[in-house]
Amino acid sequence: MNQTVDFLVLGSGLAGLSFALKVADSGKVFVVSKTSLDETNTRYAQGGIAAVTYKPDTFDKHVSDTLVAGAGLCDRSVVEMVVREAPERIQELLRWGTHFDRTAQGGFDLAKEGGHSEHRILHHKDSTGYEIQRALTEKARAHPNITMLEHHFAMDLVTQHHMGVPTMRHQNDIQCYGAYVLDTRTNLILTLLARLTYVATGGVGNVYQTTTNPTIATGDGIAMVYRANGVVENMEFVQFHPTSLYNPGERPSFLITEALRGHGAVLRGQDGKEFMHKYDSRGSLAPRDIVARAIDSELKHTGHDFVLLDATHLEAEDLRAHFPNINQKCLSIGIDFTRVPIPVVPAAHYLCGGIKVNEHGRTSINRLFAGGECTSTGLHGANRLASNSLLEALVFAHRSAVQAKAIFENFDFQTDIPAWNDEGTSNNEEMILITQEFKELQQIMSNYVGIVRSNLRLKRAFDRLEIIYRETEDLYEKSVPTQNIGELRNAVNIAYLVIKMARRRRESRGLHHTVDYPKQNPVIERLH
Numbered sequence: 212m213n214q215t216v217d218f219l220v221l222g223s224g225l226a227g228l229s230f231a232l233k234v235a236d237s238g239k240v241f242v243v244s245k246t247s248l249d250e251t252n253t254r255y256a257q258g259g260i261a262a263v264t265y266k267p268d269t270f271d272k273h274v275s276d277t278l279v280a281g282a283g284l285c286d287r288s289v290v291e292m293v294v295r296e297a298p299e300r301i302q303e304l305l306r307w308g309t310h311f312d313r314t315a316q317g318g319f320d321l322a323k324e325g326g327h328s329e330h331r332i333l334h335h336k337d338s339t340g341y342e343i344q345r346a347l348t349e350k351a352r353a354h355p356n357i358t359m360l361e362h363h364f365a366m367d368l369v370t371q372h373h374m375g376v377p378t379m380r381h382q383n384d385i386q387c388y389g390a391y392v393l394d395t396r397t398n399l400i401l402t403l404l405a406r407l408t409y410v411a412t413g414g415v416g417n418v419y420q421t422t423t424n425p426t427i428a429t430g431d432g433i434a435m436v437y438r439a440n441g442v443v444e445n446m447e448f449v450q451f452h453p454t455s456l457y458n459p460g461e462r463p464s465f466l467i468t469e470a471l472r473g474h475g476a477v478l479r480g481q482d483g484k485e486f487m488h489k490y491d492s493r494g495s496l497a498p499r500d501i502v503a504r505a506i507d508s509e510l511k512h513t514g515h516d517f518v519l520l521d522a523t524h525l526e527a528e529d530l531r532a533h534f535p536n537i538n539q540k541c542l543s544i545g546i547d548f549t550r551v552p553i554p555v556v557p558a559a560h561y562l563c564g565g566i567k568v569n570e571h572g573r574t575s576i577n578r579l580f581a582g583g584e585c586t587s588t589g590l591h592g593a594n595r596l597a598s599n600s601l602l603e604a605l606v607f608a609h610r611s612a613v614q615a616k617a618i619f620e621n622f623d624f625q626t627d628i629p630a631w632n633d634e635g636t637s638n639n640e641e642m643i644l645i646t647q648e649f650k651e652l653q654q655i656m657s658n659y660v661g662i663v664r665s666n667l668r669l670k671r672a673f674d675r676l677e678i679i680y681r682e683t684e685d686l687y688e689k690s691v692p693t694q695n696i697g698e699l700r701n702a703v704n705i706a707y708l709v710i711k712m713a714r715r716r717r718e719s720r721g722l723h724h725t726v727d728y729p730k731q732n733p734v735i736e737r738l739h
């Protein structure tokens with residue numbers, strides 16, 4: 212069944228909903244969300260959103276902190292732009308009904324996180340993302356021009372390839388006409404045709420065994436753009452958050468926000484000794500890549516399953532007031548974090564690379580924009596500074612919306628798009644095969660493509676993945692399309708891209724650390 216709309220938005224997190232809200236006064240919008248509208252990475256964000264609001268903080272300091280974390284691969288002009296546009300976008304979030312914590316004097320109660328030289332994180336207790344998602348969801352649901360398609364799974368982008376015209380990677384005249392989208396309640400595939408499509412499908416955490424990301428984060432948008440021959444880059448830079456709650460069997464892993472370390476909590480070994488100063492003079496508040504690698508090294512040396520995050524020297528009432536979400540979660544498993552340290556381990560958390568976009572969020576494919584975690588904008592380089600991700604989603608959604616509104620009427624609907632072809636497929640009775648392949652994929656990524664890499668491990672991962680790739684493509688060809696098989700296929704594509712780009716990078720930089728090339732290559736920095 213074909214349907215047409217001015218703007219097709221894939222994803223209902225901060226990037227998708229803020230773009231939708233901004234273009235909705237100019238045309239009709241469909242927002243597609245694979246489960247419920249508010250099940251997004253955005254919703255689980257804890258620490259907050261970085262922006263320069265008061266002295267002694269300055270734009271230059273925020274720019275400098277971002278560049279230092281990015282280890283030489285940030286695009287300075289993008290960093291400057293995002294940092295300078297941040298305050299205006301924060302004002303807009305406030306107008307949309309988001310509340311950030313305030314001090315008794317009425318100013319923002321600013322937190323500090325790893326790699327930040329100043330207190331500059333606006334937050335809502337320790338559940339900032341929940342508050343932002345709430346405000347945006349309410350506003351988007353009330354907009355008469357926005358139609359929500361919840362429980363709809365985007366399978367693939369529609370390009371001229373589907374009209375029988377082959378395309379090649381890096382070709383500059385690929386056109387996107389919309390997407391094939393599975394209604395997961397009726398199992399029908401809809402052809403949603405749009406003047407302009409916006410991909411905001413979020414991260415990839417679920418390609419790893421241990422992740423802070425909810426199950427929706429399977430890299431679908433990046434995989435779809437890759438299959439449509441669009442440009443994807445920097446996939447080797449997967450960020451592991453140093454401190455997720457060690458609670459075996461729980462998936463996703465519950466995050467213990469970096470803001471707790473910003474508040475004074477300290478990392479210790481199980482022997483009670485502080486260890487971060489062995490690795491970095493900034494101690495527990497060093498940038499994330501350094502802290503995650505230090506914990507990984509401590510765990511390997513001691514053979515322990517977790518390290519400890521100790522907040523017991525801090526004032527108990529104050530801790531409970533600032534971190535009610537963490538308090539509640541820890542109490543639910545018998546830990547009073549004001550009295551005993553929290554067991555923590557690193558977990559896959561954020562992808563710095565993704566769909567390459569320009570400063571307006573335009574991809575290499577015509578009529579296709581992208582925003583949020585699925586993109587590579589140049590802001591993060593080789594390692595993202597904490598709390599810069601929500602900011603990036605917001606700033607780029609705004610810039611994309613401005614451009615999209617100016618050009619969308621130039622594009623007509625493409626009407627001769629064939630319906631989804633599922634000839635020769637049958638219901639897949641062997642659901643267990645899909646689940647099993649997914650588990651194997653996660654094991655491969657965690658065992659061989661984790662925090663510390665090597666040539667041997669990456670080759671092993673590549674060889675194992677090839678088998679899974681062939682089996683998955685075979686299953687996909689034969690099965691009636693489902694969300695499960697679609698997600699598995701996407702996750703395999705993502706794993707392939709991470710491994711391929713990690714193998715190509717013959718140096719250690721930011722989040723990519725390999726024992727075979729332990730140093731940064733200065734030539735790459737000069738070229739950049």
Ligand code: FAD
Pocket residue numbers: 221222223224225226227243244245246248250251252253254255256257258259260261339340363364365366411412413414423424425427428431432466560561582583584585597598599600601602604
């Ligand atoms: P998301 O919010 O993840 O939204 C993705 C959307 O795409 C969802 O609606 C999903 O249903 C939809 N989707 C995906 N695939 C498909 C498909 N095939 N078909 C249809 N729909 C699809 N960043 C910060 O800056 N500060 C923080 O404090 C912070 N804390 C975090 C804490 C946690 C636990 C996590 C997991 C992340 C945190 N981050 C934080 C990162 C940040 O939350 C995310 O990078 C950001 O919210 C991503 O927003 P997004 O709009 O790009 O994607």
Ligand code: SIN
Pocket residue numbers: 256257258259467468469470561596597598599600
């Ligand atoms: C956190 O609260 O520690 C997460 C912040 C982020 O991912 O930016």
